[in-house]
Amino acid sequence: MTIYKKLQHHLINWGHVYGKFSLIELTNIIEMGKSLFKLCFVITCMSILIPVAAQQNFQNNQQPDFSRVNALIHEQLINNKIPSISIAVIYKGKIILEKAYGMADKEKAIKATINTPYYLASLTKSITATAVLKLSEKKLINLDTSANSYLKNSKLSSHLWNPGQATIKTLLHHTSGLTTYHRDYSMDNAGNLPPLNKDINNYGIIFWKPGDHFDYSNIGYGVLGQIVADVSGKSFAYYLKDQVFSPLGMKDSFLGIDLKNKNIAIRYHSDSLRSRSANVVSYTMGASSAYSSVHDLTKYAMLLLNDKIEGTEKILSDSVINKMETDTVTTGDLSEFYGYGLGVNTDYFGFIGVLGQGGTDDGQAWMQLIPSEDIGVILLANTGIDGDACQTIINESIATILPGFRKKMSLTKKNNEAAETVKALPDSIYGSWVGKIHTASGDINMHLTVDKNGSNYFQLATLPRVKIAKLDYSSRRFFFDVSGNLHVADAGSGQYTLSFELDRKGNKLYGALTANASVQLPFWVELNKQ
DSSP: OOHHHHHHHHHHHHHHHHTOSOHHHHHHHHHHHHHHHHHHHHHHHHHHHHHHHHHHGGGGTOOOOOHHHHHHHHHHHHHSOOSEEEEEEEETTEEEEEEEEEEEETTTTEEOOTTOOEEOGGGHHHHHHHHHHHHHHTTSOOTTSBGGGTOSSOOOBOSSSOGGGOBHHHHHHTOSSOOOOBOEEETTSSSOOOOTHHHHHHHOBOOSOTTSOOOOOHHHHHHHHHHHHHHHSSOHHHHHIIIIITTTTOTTOEETTOOTTOOOOOOBOSSTTOOBOOOEEESOHHHHOEEEOHHHHHHHHHHHTTOOOTTSOOOSOHHHHHHHHHSOEEOSSSSEEEOSSOEEEEEETTEEEEEEEEEETTEEEEEEEEGGGTEEEEEEESBOOOHHHHHHHHHHHHHHHOHHHHHHHHHSOSOOSOOOOOOOOOGGGOEEEEEEEEETTEEEEEEEEEOTTSOOEEEETTSOOEEOSOEEEETTEEEEEEEEOOOOGGGOSSOEEEEEEEEEETTEEEEEEEEESSSEEEEEEEEEEO
């Protein structure tokens, strides 16, 4: 019996029992009910299908409306004097938006195109991780083996921990115990970029117990780049070209060690004039030296989304790609984790977001993925841009094709980070501490006074002591900054900020001092309580 026949049967019986309607009247009621039922059914189906249609309308030759994305980009170009921005959006294995705006070279009036290579900064790290994993799939690297086992002319070292516990995987995760490092080399100098081996020996210091916590480290990915070269027997630049870029058809991608005759997007500082940057390359090529175009990066993004890319070679298996995005460690924030060269947000407006990102004073590079929806957005700029502005453009791009994402955006508060836990210093920290700062050229005496009344002082060698303005304690470690000069050749001359991050073990303080000069160099600190 159909639903209509059942309705007719029950209504007629009900009408006869109560004697309220004639048979003709009951029949009319039934017909009206059938029409109303059909209307409700259609409305219900439409309410379910409309969002799906909104996501799939471009499949019916109706492109999504990216006018709001276009407006946001033009706002950056005009209001903030951004030289150029390139963007691409991928959905279900297809490029549905790909466009370049502005000038790649202001002085020569060269317009940016979708094939213009941009500086990728730390987006390079995911490419380096890809190279490492490719060697791993060939059984040439074991992720759980010590990094020192693969380094030929340099070694990681430690004054406290076993450097053998710093494995390839801990380097990928930023949990090896290495800390802050940044150093550029001017390509205007005569000769080639100096090898990283010397800096690995001097600054590849394991400060924290390997595996203990996340500490973002450029030198860690520099070490991975060196390992790729040492294991493959090829230069890192050649290996990327031969084993990553060429198989994926990334014709406008390369390491920035030689920019001659390359039609790159010139890098401009984020000052009010957007002045032209110097021609430099990072010492840690595996951390932040790659260049690529927005079009090339669509191919790389589709690899990570497990999409089929016609005319290219699949350089990693699906299982390894999945591991890049799911084998993660916490970064200390609520929903923020880190995989292999990729950040993972477990609550990206209701979805799991995977991000490769790099940003400096003179460049921005973003590759935002939502693997579950097969969505990718690439955003490149040849100057520094506020990260929130970049994220706004990317979020609007995703919301244009994913209505559920827009709905969650409107309901979610902006700040989703864990509150920083700042506690009072434990009593064991108070007192007078004496020790040394270890450098490659010799040790430097240091004296630290920590007082409950806030009279905290730092003294370097025989120089006058300096009052510490602020001292913070969080997650077992305490932090403070002072102004000074270590008189170490690599750090240069003049005063610069000395940033301390110290932990306690018994009556000993140990940890890192980072010299924040024109470079960022880490030094081992060890103090004993008097």
